[in-house]
Amino acid sequence: MSPAYNPDTGLYYVAALEGCGINTKSNEKFRPGGFPFDTTGYIESPDEPRELYVRALDLTTGKLSWEFKQIGSHDYAAGLLSNGGGLIFAGCDEGIFTALDAKTGAPLWHFNTGQAIAASPITYSFKGRQYVAVEAGSDVVAFGLFDDSKPVGR
Numbered sequence: 390m391s392p393a394y395n396p397d398t399g400l401y402y403v404a405a406l407e408g409c410g411i412n413t414k415s416n417e418k419f420r421p422g423g424f425p426f427d428t429t430g431y432i433e434s435p436d437e438p439r440e441l442y443v444r445a446l447d448l449t450t451g452k453l454s455w456e457f458k459q460i461g462s463h464d465y466a467a468g469l470l471s472n473g474g475g476l477i478f479a480g481c482d483e484g485i486f487t488a489l490d491a492k493t494g495a496p497l498w499h500f501n502t503g504q505a506i507a508a509s510p511i512t513y514s515f516k517g518r519q520y521v522a523v524e525a526g527s528d529v530v531a532f533g534l535f536d537d538s539k540p541v542g543r
Contacts, residue, residue, distance in 0.1 A: 390403075390404040390406075390465065390467065390468045390469070390509075391468030391469065391509045392404075392468070392469060393468070393469040393470055393471035393477065394448075394471060395471040395475075395477075395491050397473070397475065397491070398445075398475075398491050398492055399447065399448055399449065400445040400446065400447060400448070400454055400491065400492075401445070401446045401447075401448050402443060402444070402445050402446075402469045402471060402477055402491075403443075403444050403446065403469070404441065404442070404443055404444075404467070404468065404469055404479065405441070405442045405443075405444050405456075406439055406440075406441050406442075406464075406465060407439065407440055407441075407442065408433065408434065408437055408438055408439030408440060408463075409433075409434035409436070409437040410431055410432055410433045410434050410439070411431070411432045411434075412429050412430070412431055413429060413430040413431070413432065414429060414430075415429060415430060438463060439463045439464065440458060440459075440463065441458075441459040441463065441464070441465075441481055441482075442456045442457065442458050442459065443456065443457040443459065443469065443477065443479045443487075443489060443494070444456045444457075445477075445491075445494060454494075455493060455494035456494065457479075457487075457489055457494045457496065459479070459481045459483070459485070459487070461481075461483045461485075463482070464482040464505075465482065465507070467479065467480035467481070467506045467507055467508055467509050467510065467523065468508075468509030468510075469509070469510075470509065470510040470511065470512060470521065471491060472512055472519070472521070472534075474519075474534065475490065475491045475492065476488050476489065476490070476491060476497070476534075477489040477490075477491050477494075478510045478521055478523070479510075480502075480506030480507075480508075480510065480523050480525070481505075481506060482505045482506070482507070483505070484501055484502045484503055484504050484505055484506060484525055484526075485499050485500070485501055485502070485506075486499065486500045486501075486502055486506060486510070486523055486525070486530065487499045500530070500532070502523070502525035502526070502528070502530050503525070503526075504525040504526025504527070504528060505525070505526060506523055506524070506525045507524070508523060508524035509523075510522065510523040511523075512534075518533055518534075518536070519533070519534045519536070520532060520533050520534065521534060
């Protein structure tokens with residue numbers, strides 16, 4: 390899961406998956422071309438299930454500045470994106486695409502894509518307007534970012 394950095398805040402952002410479980414070796418014998426083939430298994434702890442967080446770390450001290458728990462998300466997620474407008478974008482296996490305040494971690498906006506997000510979001514510009522896009526399942530979802538200094542449609 391790719392991290393992000395924002396030079397305006399001095400914060401380094403990571404997607405962190407925490408939880409307890411047991412990894413096991415598979416008893417299945419390797420067969421060339423015999424996929425699916427799992428070399429290991431995983432048993433999740435019922436007492437400490439996996440939880441996904443977006444965390445902001447201060448680069449000068451390494452201390453945690455804030456964290457945002459991605460509710461309902463228990464698996465690996467997408468990477469993060471930081472933009473010059475003070476936003477952090479994060480996706481998760483539950484299909485929720487979220488914009489967070491880069492300074493405080495406060496959730497500002499979210500959208501349910503309906504499919505798991507495993508790719509990192511990107512940003513691009515078209516005709517002077519900034520967009521953010523993310524792959525969700527077999528779809529690419531894009532959103533225009535509002536800039537109150539420019540009239541809409543120009």
